[in-house]
Amino acid sequence: MRVAIIGAGVAGAAAGQRFKAAGYQVSLFDKGRGAGGRLATRRASLGDQTLRFDHGAPGVPVGSGAYGAWIERAITDGAAARWDGGNPDAHIAGLPATKALVVHALDGLNATFGVEVEEVSRQADGWWIIAKSTKAGPFDAVLVTVPAPQVPRLVAPHDLILTEAATSARYDPCWTVMLAYPDAADAAVRAAAGIHNAQDLTVIADHAKPMREGPPRLVVHAGPERTKAELEAEKDHMATEIAREMGALGCHEPIFAVGHRWRYCRVAQPVHVPNCWGADGTLGVAGDWTAGSTAEDAFMSGEHAAESFIAAN
Numbered sequence: 001m002r003v004a005i006i007g008a009g010v011a012g013a014a015a016g017q018r019f020k021a022a023g024y025q026v027s028l029f030d031k032g033r034g035a036g037g038r039l040a041t042r043r044a045s046l047g048d049q050t051l052r053f054d055h056g057a058p059g060v061p062v063g064s065g066a067y068g069a070w071i072e073r074a075i076t077d078g079a080a081a082r083w084d085g086g087n088p089d090a091h092i093a094g095l096p097a098t099k100a101l102v103v104h105a106l107d108g109l110n111a112t113f114g115v116e117v118e119e120v121s122r123q124a125d126g127w128w129i130i131a132k133s134t135k136a137g138p139f140d141a142v143l144v145t146v147p148a149p150q151v152p153r154l155v156a157p158h159d160l161i162l163t164e165a166a167t168s169a170r171y172d173p174c175w176t177v178m179l180a181y182p183d184a185a186d187a188a189v190r191a192a193a194g195i196h197n198a199q200d201l202t203v204i205a206d207h208a209k210p211m212r213e214g215p216p217r218l219v220v221h222a223g224p225e226r227t228k229a230e231l232e233a234e235k236d237h238m239a240t241e242i243a244r245e246m247g248a249l250g251c252h253e254p255i256f257a258v259g260h261r262w263r264y265c266r267v268a269q270p271v272h273v274p275n276c277w278g279a280d281g282t283l284g285v286a287g288d289w290t291a292g293s294t295a296e297d298a299f300m301s302g303e304h305a306a307e308s309f310i311a312a313n
């Protein structure tokens with residue numbers, strides 16, 4: 001059996017490993033330049049230094065079941081460590097960066113990056129994946145694990161129920177600002193970290209996570225209400241504004257300040273999809289939005305999708 005998985009985030013990786021363990025031939029396609037999805041790490045150059053920021057999920061939950069077993073393996077293999085992230089959804093950090101968790105989860109799978117799938121096409125010999133520069137197939141089944149708002153363009157021509165489910169899911173947006181400071185600022189930057197409710201900001205001392213190198217760094221996430229109020233602001237404006245607010249908390253002038261807008265950050269309203277393999281049983285959906293709002297939910301949705309397909313075939 002040949003299965004294509006669109007999206008190589010944690011849901012796609014979990015599904016891929018489950019299919020592979022059952023002897024399936026698995027191909028993953030992701031539009032990103034590398035692994036991670038929203039377990040994201042940004043690299044940036046500053047002079048001769050390379051800065052790394054976990055600008056997506058700061059960490060993931062400890063969890064249980066198949067997800068918990070994967071986390072334990074990642075810790076044993078040196079891809080993750082326990083970390084007091086200040087929130088129960090983020091007690092595990094990737095090593096040396098969040099995206100390492102997904103790199104670990106994808107181990108041994110055939111994943112192609114830089115491929116934005118534009119269409120899933122049903123032909124006489126099976127399913128085909130159509131992108132600008134690539135056409136891949138035929139596949140016996142396709143699992144779509146992209147964020148819900150991006151599902152309809154792939155699924156709508158084939159399955160009304162899955163399309164409607166994806167349309168019902170809701171996400172909160174999030175403005176994230178990445179800040180780096182001179183070495184001497186370490187104490188002030190660490191002191192600024194923590195939940196800072198008054199300004200609707202969550203402030204994380206990224207450099208203080210396990211196994212990080214480089215100058216003091218903050219990753220600042222604006223809450224949903226604040227983000228919605230400034231959703232269409234310029235990235236530079238948000239970076240300057242939040243850097244100024246960190247200055248009011250005692251941080252120095254940053255040596256690096258960049259904003260990133262997550263239009264689809266955390267799931268605010270997941271959708272229970274009773275049959276994730278849709279009407280004909282060979283085009284399916286998975287991802288956090290089908291199960292909850294954490295990386296654990298995403299993982300378990302991928303695992304569940306693969307298991308239910310294997311059981312039915």
Ligand SMILES: Cc1cc2nc3c(=O)[nH]c(=O)nc-3n(C[C@H](O)[C@H](O)[C@H](O)COP(=O)(O)OP(=O)(O)OC[C@H]3O[C@@H](n4cnc5c(N)ncnc54)[C@H](O)[C@@H]3O)c2cc1C
Nearest residue numbers: 007009010011030031037038057089117287288294295298
């Ligand atoms: C700022 C932020 C903070 C968060 N904090 C936490 C936290 O503390 N704890 C926690 O558990 N979770 C947190 N999350 C949520 C967590 O990151 C997600 O739940 C999880 O990563 C979702 O995994 P996924 O595989 O479902 O989707 P994604 O990780 O979004 O993966 C989907 C993949 O599909 C790819 N894709 C999309 N469209 C296409 C296309 N057309 N063709 C090819 N590829 C495509 C994308 O590039 C992406 O890699 C946070 C997320 C963000 C952004």
